[in-house]
Amino acid sequence: MKTDFQFSNLLGTVYSRGNLLFTPDGTCLLSPVGNRVSIFDLVNSKSYTLPFAHRKNIARLALNPRGNLLLSVDEDGRAILTNVPRRIVLYHFSFRDNVSALAFAPSGRHFAAAVGRKIEVWHTPSTPDVADGDLEFAPFVRHRMYTGHFDTVRSLEWSSDSRFFLSASKDMTARIWSMDPEEGFVPTTLGGHKLAVVGAWFSKDQETIYTVSKDGALFIWKYMLRYDVPEDAEENDENMQWGIADRHYFHQNQANLTCAAFHPDSNLLVTGFSHGVFMIHELPDFSQIQTLSISQNDIDHVVINKTGEWLAFGASKLGQLLVWEWQSESYVLKQQGHFDSLNSITYSPDGQRIITAADDGKIKVWDVTSGFCIVTFTEHISGVTACEFAKRGNVLFTASLDGSVRAWDLIRYRNFRTFTAPSRLSFSSLAVDPSGEVVAAGSIDSFDIHIWSVQTGQLLDRLSGHEGPVSSLAFAPDGSTLVSGSWDRTVRLWSIFARTQTSEPLQLMADVLAVAFRPDSKQIAVTTLDGQLTFWSVSDATQQSGVDARRDVSGGRKLSDRRTAANVAGTKSFTTVQYSADGSCVLAGGNSKYICLYDVVSGVLVKKFTVSVNLSLDGTQEFLNSKLLTEAGPKGLLDEQGEASDREDRIDTSLPGAQRGEGARKTRPAVRVPGVAFSPTGRSFCAASTEGLLVYSLDTGVMFDPFDLDVSVTPASTLETLKRCEYLKALVMAFRLNDRGLVRAVYQAIPIGDVGLVAREVPRVYLARLLRFVAVQADESPHVEFNLRWIEALLTWHGRWMRENRGGLEAEVRSVEKVVRRLQGEIVRVAEENVYRVEWICGMKREGKERERLAIEFGGRREEEERDEVMVDGEEEGSEGEGDGEWMGFE
Template identity: 80%
Template sequence: MKTDFQFSNLLGTVYSRGNLLFTPDGTCLLSPVGNRVSVFDLVNSKSYTLPFAHRRNIARLALNPRGNLLLSVDEDGQAILTNVPRRITLYHFSFKSEVHALAFAPSGRHFAVAIGRQIEVWHTPSTPDVADGDLEFAPFVRHRVYTGHFDNVQSIEWSSDSRFFLSASRDLTARIWSLDAEEGFISTTLGGHRQRVLGAWFSKDQETIYTVSKDGALFVWKYMLRPETPPDAAGDDDNMQWRIADRHYFMQNNAHVTCAAFHPESNLLVTGFSNGIFSIYELPEFSQIQNLSISQNDIDYVAINKTGEWLAFGASKLGQLLVWEWQSESYILKQQGHFDSMNAIAYSPDSQRIITAADDGKIKVWDVNSGFCIVTFTEHISGVTACEFAKRGNVLFTASLDGSVRAWDLIRYRNFRTFTAPWRLSFSSLAVDPSGEVVCAGSIDSFDIHIWSVQTGQLLDRLAGHEGPVSSLSFAPDGGTLVSGSWDHTVRLWNIFARTQTSEPLQLMADVLCVAFRPDSKQIAVTTLDGQLTFWSVSEATQQGGVDARRDVSGGRKLSDRRTAANVAGTKSFTTVKYSADGTCVLAGGSSKYICLYDVQSGVLAKKFTVSVNLSLDGTQEFLNSKLLTEAGPRGLIDDQGEASDLEDRIDRTLPGSQRGDAAARRTRPEVRVPAVAFSPTGRAFCAASTEGLLIYSLDTLFQFDPFDLDITVTPATTLETLAQKEYLKALVMAFRLNERNLIRRVYEAVPIQDIALVVKDIPIVYLGRLLRFVAVQADESPHLEFNLMWIEAMLGKHGRWMKDNRGAMEAELRSVEKAVRRIQAELTRLADENIYRIEYLLAQPVEENTKQLALDFGDSDANGMVEHKDEAMGEDDDDGEWMGLD
């Protein structure tokens, strides 16, 4: 089995904190998610996560006017410069302090950074595709430092000609700065607000300045004569100054302004408030256009795209991200992640959806291809602890601490069955019979296993035998055996469909945390609290192998730990384990930052994946920095909430004795852990539920250059020359060697239909898996339906016996092809079902009379000639519709 899985996407979280960005064309939205950046394509309804990761949560993002350079800065001032189209990290840089605002000039030559009370302007690094030179050795060159504010600068806005910029600060003022020294220009301070200024903007003609403060005041500034100036000195610039021309106020009862954005071309001002309401105003008349509520908590940031049609809102309290089209009053994007930790995940049988269940009581269905949440179920009133798909059909089962097990129809998106026990129990584990007829659940309150009928919803039986809470359940894929793990140090095998429901106990040395069946139903994997991962034979009830995983899973020291990471007991066991699709490997995760992939037969650690390097999370460091240790303890644990400058930040709203805390609060340090992992049924990917979200690791990383068997003569140019000479097989092999997807598609689509069988017949076996995988992807993406099916038919016809003999190496590719063919079959069936009556109606019409009438309508005097011509094309005896290929 291949183990080179690479991070491909981050789901489950859409916005955490920071600023939102629209791309220059206005079609994509960039959102900071923890220490990563997610890109939402609003036109094609897809999302992806850029591959780089910061060492702390991202505080600010900025995109140059061309849209190809992204500058992201984390909470420590560490910056990463990224090429967005290529998704490549270009440069790392440190601003050495926290950055509060970041903005590129419209010219693209400079960008301004607010570092505390100072503003620094830097030259924008050039890229190789710019005409004025190659990429510099030291791309970050500082142009100038601007000082004058007395508190942190909150926002920076440039003028349209890039000669001036405005800064808004917490010191209740805004200032006008010039990029370079201008003759007669003096830096101007705009004062008068009673609370901190959130934003300042130029109008389109740069004759007016608008400033908005936290208390809901909007000041309109104009360049006017001083009040004491005599009339005869009106033309002198020394007598002109920026003055308040008008004042407006947002009348929101007890709410204050949390964010604001201005669009100069359309004179739209959008403000977000602490009560979850946003308002749209047209300036300079200050006429309100819309006033809507989108959240119950603060709106943290608002952004407007280039055309002024779409507004993006981010609310970190509940992890909400919305894109609103204000003219049509409709949502373009409405997403929300889990606002509490995820407990369980499950892949759908077709690998197209992932289910996540969390402590917030919500169950979310995520589309793997688009990266969006397509439906959310909220019927559970307490944390959801387990979820599992039925092997056939679109039925999902979930177990919750509210004492219910629910069955969900994922076609109609409804809860059609609810299973409960005679008395209220908190269910913690779940297993579904492969036939979908029986569902079992275990509880932390009772030591029995409850069994229900899915058809009737009735409780069929209770399996007694365990002497401790049942922590994990799993059905054998062949449906014959149920395995249960408990805190009583035993694993029991149950044959629930036999006349006598006896159980075979397997004795272990510690509490059982998780059990999993191998796909062939012959082996189970068991993880225990002492860090052991053991493998047991189901038929013989004997141990076949084991791994001491304490050293592998251990990692990361929390700030409150008194011992080193190597000696902390809490992270030394796996809490979840899953077999791969072919059963040769197991994937395991626990309360640490590592996911381990083991080979089952040898017990060797094949690969170790690091979930997060984010220092904003607790447990990502192996060793703590002694410089951060003070007399009062670790600096990260000192509560400085009472020293905040704003009243609402000083108020402590946490519940007394609360251990978990608010994951969106600034003073909380969530712990890194992996509560659940799941392998894709195709074997090409796996996902892991972590503190930061749902991480997807895949073998199909499209933006990775991975040449295969390459030599100096194989280039894109020589490949196209070979294709022009009609040497299709050679050109296809050269394209596979380069592994450039666009080049492979170009050669693939250029092969004539009559030559497909010859190309497939002579293709080397080493490229067969790559070709099969590529054709499966094309069958999903390209519109050439018959062309792709002819390739699949040729490959299965020419190499079917070899694929059968080497099924282990080709299983993932064959699953992908099967999935593509099933999707095509389903779509064609649906299309035929929708149009069958229309086709029957058309065939039932008398052809000759209709054609004569059609000819007369068009003014053709020779209608009989048209009928004869039609009869020649169709044949005289084709009245039953056989000419259309219909039975």
């Protein structure tokens, strides 16, 4: 089994905090998710996560005008410069303090960063793909520093010519700055607001400035005569100043304005408020276009794409991300992650979907290929503790603390069956029979195992025998045995389908936390509270091997710990375990930052995966920093909420001691892995963590095409390559040129004997286009066998990859299937229409063969007869001659 799994994607969370960004073409949205950045392709409906990770949560993002450089800054001011198309990190840099605003100049040569109340302008680092493109030794060079604000700067906006920029601050003022000293220009302060200024923008002609403040006031500034100058005075720089030309107010019933964005080309102003409402106004008339409520909590950030058609909103409290098309009044993207801790995950039988269950009572179905949530179930009224798929059919089962087990139809997306116990119980574990006819659940309140019939919904039996809460359940893949693990330090094997229900207890040394069956149903893996991972034979009920995993799983130190990470007791055991698809390895995780992959036979630790390096979470650091220790305790544990400058930030709505639910404190959640699951294909696995759903895959990495950088690809060079019989290279070059006639010429010139080799080696970046082209050729050209050979070769060599990535190839595969069905139908129809003709031809062929055989046979007889005649004639002539001679001699 291959074990080189790499981080592939982050699901389950779509927005955490910080600002959103649109790419320059307006088709992709960049969202900060914890200490990572996710990119949502709004046109192709796909999402992926960049492979780098910050040491703390990301606070600000900025993208250069070309869209190839991404600058991300975390809460401590540490920045990472990334090449977005290649997904590689270029530089690391530290601003040494929290960055509250970040913006690239339209020219792309500079960017401005607000570091507290100071503003710093830096030169944009050069990269190898620009004109003067060598990497610099000191890539970050500061151009100038600007001071003048008395509080944190919240917004930075550049003018279209990159000569000036505006800053908005919490000190209730906005300021105009010039990047370089300008003759006659003096930095100007725009004051008059009564609360913090949220944003300030130039109009398209740069003759007007708009500022909005937290109390919902909009000021329109123009360059006009000073109030102490007569109206008939000369309009020169000495008599002119920026002044308020008009005032407008948003009346939203005590709600504060939390974010705003302005689009200069269309004069659209979009504002978001603390009660989840956003408004669209057209300036300078302040005419209201739309008002819509999209959330129940604060809208943290809003951004407009380049064309002004799409608006993106982020709400951090519930993890909501929305993209709204205001002209058609429709959602382009509407996603929300779990706002509480994940509890359980499972793969669908085809491996194309992942189901997550969380403490917020929601069940979400995520598409692996696109990375989007396709459906959310909210029928449970309490935390969902377990979820599992039936092996047959699209049926999902979930168990909840609300005392119910529910069955979901994933074709019609509905809850078609609900199972309850005679008394109110909180179910914590779940197991489903492979046939999908029986479901079993265990509770932390009762020591019995409840079994229901899926068809009738009736309670069939209650299995008694455990003396403690049932922590884990699992059915054997062959359906013969049910295994249960309990806090009474026993594992029991139940034969529930036998005529006499019996249970075989297995005694362990500590409380059982999780059990799992091997795919061949011959072995179970058991994890216990003392950190042991043991493997037991099902047929003999004996222990086969064991692993002491305390040293492997322990890691990560909380701020309140007085011991080292290796000696913390709470992280020394696995709480979840899962076999791989072939049963050769097990994957285990617990209340630490590590996931361990073990070999079953040898018990060797094959690989250890680090879930998170985010220091904003508790339990990720190995050593405590003595600088952060104060007389009152660790600095991170001090409650500074009451000292916040804003009144709403000072209000503490958390409940003391609450670990889950809406009243729990969200400041420093502890890192943990409550669930792991292997894909049925064995090519990937996923892990539920505090940050979201992490997907690790063997098929990672960007599909890089070397021809993207080759300027010598021309039709003439493609034909020359074809003449040299380099068929694969010629085909790829033709695809790069996107010339249909050239592609057809190269395609038809490939010998039929080389089709399999070319199809096997074709880069996967061109696989979709090649499938589409072959489907069109099979539909149009008369070369039926040639096209079918291509289809057969592509499906043979790339079939598994197509199945795993069928979300992006559905249209192409469907077109190929349609063509094959049409060809099959046509061949059958032609054969049926010409069956008598074919029989006549075959009969004529048989008759011709018979005639030929007869002719050959008849011809052979004639030759023999002629030969005999010749022989007879020769004998007669010879006898006459001899007689004559003898007679002559006698005479």
